[in-house]
Amino acid sequence: MAYCKIRHAFTPFPFYLLLATLLFAPFCAIEASRPPFACNPGNGLTRSLKFCRASLPIHVRVRDLIGRLTLQEKIRLLVNNAAAVPRLGIQGYEWWSEALHGVSNVGPGVKFGGAFAGATSFPQVITTAASFNESLWEQIGQVVSDEARAMYNGGVAGLTYWSPNVNIFRDPRWGRGQETPGEDPVLAAKYAASYVKGLQGNAAENRLKVAACCKHYTAYDLDNWNGVDRYHFNARVSRQDLEDTYDVPFKACVVEGKVASVMCSYNQVNGKPTCADPDLLKKTIRGEWHLNGYIVSDCDSVGVLYDNQHYTALPEEAAAETIKAGLDLDCGPFLAVHTERAVSRGLLSEVDVNNALANTITVQMRLGMFDGEPSAHPFGNLGPKDVCTLEHQQLALEAARQGIVLLQNRGSSLPLSTRRHRTVAVIGPNSDVTVTMIGNYAGVACGFTTPLQGIGRYVRTIHQAGCSGVACTQNGQFGAAEAAAQQADATVLVMGLDQSIEAEFRDRVGLLLPGYQQELVSRVARASKGPTVLVLMSGGPIDVSFAKKDPRISAILWAGYPGQAGGAAIADVLFGTTNPGGRLPMTWYPQDYLAKVPMTNMGMRADPLRGYPGRTYRFYKGPVVFPFGHGLSYTKFSLKLAHAPKDVSVPFASLRSSTNSTNFSHGVKVQHTKCNILSLSVHLDVKNRGNMDGTHSLLVFSTPPSGKWSTHKQLVAFEKVHVAAGSEQRIKVDIHVCKHLTVVDKFGIRRIPMGEHKLQIGDVEHLITVDANLEENS
Numbered sequence: 001m002a003y004c005k006i007r008h009a010f011t012p013f014p015f016y017l018l019l020a021t022l023l024f025a026p027f028c029a030i031e032a033s034r035p036p037f038a039c040n041p042g043n044g045l046t047r048s049l050k051f052c053r054a055s056l057p058i059h060v061r062v063r064d065l066i067g068r069l070t071l072q073e074k075i076r077l078l079v080n081n082a083a084a085v086p087r088l089g090i091q092g093y094e095w096w097s098e099a100l101h102g103v104s105n106v107g108p109g110v111k112f113g114g115a116f117a118g119a120t121s122f123p124q125v126i127t128t129a130a131s132f133n134e135s136l137w138e139q140i141g142q143v144v145s146d147e148a149r150a151m152y153n154g155g156v157a158g159l160t161y162w163s164p165n166v167n168i169f170r171d172p173r174w175g176r177g178q179e180t181p182g183e184d185p186v187l188a189a190k191y192a193a194s195y196v197k198g199l200q201g202n203a204a205e206n207r208l209k210v211a212a213c214c215k216h217y218t219a220y221d222l223d224n225w226n227g228v229d230r231y232h233f234n235a236r237v238s239r240q241d242l243e244d245t246y247d248v249p250f251k252a253c254v255v256e257g258k259v260a261s262v263m264c265s266y267n268q269v270n271g272k273p274t275c276a277d278p279d280l281l282k283k284t285i286r287g288e289w290h291l292n293g294y295i296v297s298d299c300d301s302v303g304v305l306y307d308n309q310h311y312t313a314l315p316e317e318a319a320a321e322t323i324k325a326g327l328d329l330d331c332g333p334f335l336a337v338h339t340e341r342a343v344s345r346g347l348l349s350e351v352d353v354n355n356a357l358a359n360t361i362t363v364q365m366r367l368g369m370f371d372g373e374p375s376a377h378p379f380g381n382l383g384p385k386d387v388c389t390l391e392h393q394q395l396a397l398e399a400a401r402q403g404i405v406l407l408q409n410r411g412s413s414l415p416l417s418t419r420r421h422r423t424v425a426v427i428g429p430n431s432d433v434t435v436t437m438i439g440n441y442a443g444v445a446c447g448f449t450t451p452l453q454g455i456g457r458y459v460r461t462i463h464q465a466g467c468s469g470v471a472c473t474q475n476g477q478f479g480a481a482e483a484a485a486q487q488a489d490a491t492v493l494v495m496g497l498d499q500s501i502e503a504e505f506r507d508r509v510g511l512l513l514p515g516y517q518q519e520l521v522s523r524v525a526r527a528s529k530g531p532t533v534l535v536l537m538s539g540g541p542i543d544v545s546f547a548k549k550d551p552r553i554s555a556i557l558w559a560g561y562p563g564q565a566g567g568a569a570i571a572d573v574l575f576g577t578t579n580p581g582g583r584l585p586m587t588w589y590p591q592d593y594l595a596k597v598p599m600t601n602m603g604m605r606a607d608p609l610r611g612y613p614g615r616t617y618r619f620y621k622g623p624v625v626f627p628f629g630h631g632l633s634y635t636k637f638s639l640k641l642a643h644a645p646k647d648v649s650v651p652f653a654s655l656r657s658s659t660n661s662t663n664f665s666h667g668v669k670v671q672h673t674k675c676n677i678l679s680l681s682v683h684l685d686v687k688n689r690g691n692m693d694g695t696h697s698l699l700v701f702s703t704p705p706s707g708k709w710s711t712h713k714q715l716v717a718f719e720k721v722h723v724a725a726g727s728e729q730r731i732k733v734d735i736h737v738c739k740h741l742t743v744v745d746k747f748g749i750r751r752i753p754m755g756e757h758k759l760q761i762g763d764v765e766h767l768i769t770v771d772a773n774l775e776e777n778s
């Protein structure tokens, strides 16, 4: 019914509106849509202002607009709920919307209801990361931004989304680890760039579908631990760890993802609040990475650095310091209140304010917000029919399937068979949950399939919660759970965590299953007649050593927070209609690891003299419950190296710089090489030796030459491949030499160590000798 698509934006002719309503109301519901943000063609006073002329270059329009604003008007545009400028025909705008894994209602910019009752709720990011599938991440971004644009057109959402969260999941206790793509910088970097590309669209160079934001810059990954909270935490970070770990995803987000925004964090880094640090904002993000976009504070973090950290004596000093450091927008009221005084006292010049506004307004122009009618925009015709579509919901299911990790499968007890396992006992506090599956920074889902419902699509179920919540403070219902397991042909326990255990402002205190959960699992496994499968929902890792060792527990799956269709995906994996291929994006440490690592210690590298074991698989060598990258399949893959170079020569950019760099024991500084072209390809044959089709993730790790470099391995590339049962595929993996075959020295300088680098892909090992190419310069 094409003629039903009357979407009346506000027009200045109420009569028209009335007529349209009268004419069409009996036949179809009229979608209300938002009035133009600015440059309303119906507004004769403003429509021909220079900044409204879409044909002019954006920087010309931005300059024109800023030139028309008074200082007071400018200052009220420095905050998330930017004020209207009625005399110029500009509406107010709420900058704060979120879309971490679906359009979210965490920010005030999004309101569900009316024609937009829900939006597709994808798995939490930690789960999606486990798919190691870049095209999936980008595709999710595309769907989320379709829905975001539709909701914007409908007047219920913004266009500026403060997602993704790409902080490194440094400590397993972090309550927000679930929001991130995990502990590895290369994985997080690729996730950041892919998701941002999906959200922002790959349209014309300077156009944005929606504006994404990588947060929280930088070294922010502590919420509230042992009396230290993020508002007061001073993260002491070495230059080496900053360059080597914490900054990696942010750099990729800006440089490769071309993100339109970066958010600075609450915490301090080395004694300075990040939002007031010109080295981090102006010098690094804007100067070195060339951000084309705006820098926003975390919500009220400018207030926090004044009120909680007492970083400046006066509030106007805080306003001046943050803006001069490179902050363009304040999430919170602080800058609207205190900036005028900063200018009048001479702490800040109006030019600094203009520069900040130029960055925010440029993004709004790139979004088309100054182009008049939203319906004229390339995405202007997206509406309610484009939200929660079958296709979108199918992608949410697919993402969950790809993210589920098979941790253990004793004697190939999985998949279950609908023939042999006609009745399944479904037990546990997470066995019939809905919102638990979408984790935090979620929205209102289109609908849910719980694990119980998902399993119920395959077989008859007997359900027992076992305990009333994940805290599992009582064991009174355990007898009923055991009885259910006794009657069934197989038992599935869905256990784990939820936002009461790990969340924003809530770091975990331990890594074990909470309360009596462990006892429930063990008792049910003992009572169970058939195989017992443990399914874990959580963002962070869980020490399930007890279950790993228990011969009665046949299999263990990790589902993360699998999103709105999570229960269907879990069931598909349990019954083998999906062959699991997810891999852990973080190390699963044993509980006793925690005692050796205060959460406040930001050091990545081990310090054996002090008994500090180091963090993540790159530096920690101790025992693990399950390692980073772990994940099994129902089929068996074998890998063979087809071909790969045995050596690679790094060309120097100039003889001058090379002379001093030829002391190879220091490695060659990346900045002295002509590195943009230097990548090498490794070709591998992946054979599926089993009798079930499956996907295999090739994770390529490298170890630098031995020497004074800390001999760790690090992920340098990954590639996912689908291989049919019995067949073989050749896969090419590209490794960027100067990005990945590098180490970072203690001054934060990235170097390429000369000598033998060891590549490791599954059980394949290959040595590549890297040397310096001096002839190039003769």
Ligand SMILES: *[C@@H]1O[C@H](CO)[C@@H](O)[C@H](O)[C@H]1NC(C)=O
Binding pocket: 656, 657, 659, 660
């Ligand atoms: C080598 O390094 C020294 C000290 O860092 C510097 O003074 C000198 O100019 C450098 N030589 C060349 C050829 O770059």
Ligand SMILES: *[C@@H]1O[C@H](CO)[C@@H](O)[C@H](O)[C@H]1NC(C)=O
Binding pocket: 663, 665, 666
């Ligand atoms: C190269 O570096 C090593 C280690 O720092 C040092 O001992 C050696 O003297 C240096 N050689 C030259 C030629 O500068």
Ligand SMILES: *[C@@H]1O[C@H](CO)[C@@H](O)[C@H](O)[C@H]1NC(C)=O
Binding pocket: 133, 135, 136, 139, 398, 695, 720, 721, 722
């Ligand atoms: C990656 O995800 C996309 C999107 O769901 C899917 O089409 C593709 O098959 C996946 N790749 C592999 C190797 O599974």
